[in-house]
Amino acid sequence: MKIEVRSLFLSTVVFLITILLSACGQISAKDPLNKTAWSLSAIDETPSMKGTKVTVDFSDGQISGSAGCNSYGGSYKIKGEKITISSLVMTMMACQDTGVMEQEQTFIQYLQDAQTFKVNGEQLQIFSSDDKVLVFIPQK
Structure with a gap:
């Protein structure tokens, strides 16, 4: 027994x-973004600032990276072409270079408002609800 x-x-x-x-x-x-790492190329049609490294890494439902001078992290979910990014946390260091803080704030705002995404060859686009776009290229 x-x-x-x-x-x-x-x-x-x-x-x-x-x-x-x-x-x-x-x-x-x-999840086509799982285990991928990207560098910001542009916000809308404005190229990212030279000398700043803005990145996003996707791994097993977690998102992390550098927003320019602060690090951030959170979670994400993919359903078809829809993306939801939530629970973002970020370090709060002051950015010294002119314009970096503004770029960082816009970047984080667009990430928090992400609605859809598209991968076109070597480019990732993340669109907010009002069709504002973050454009990324693969990290080297």
């Missing part, structure tokens, strides 16, 4: 692990 119960228990555990692992694979397959 103990052997049958133990065998049933082990079979159930193996079955559940198999289901969980296959579910994880399906989530990754539906």
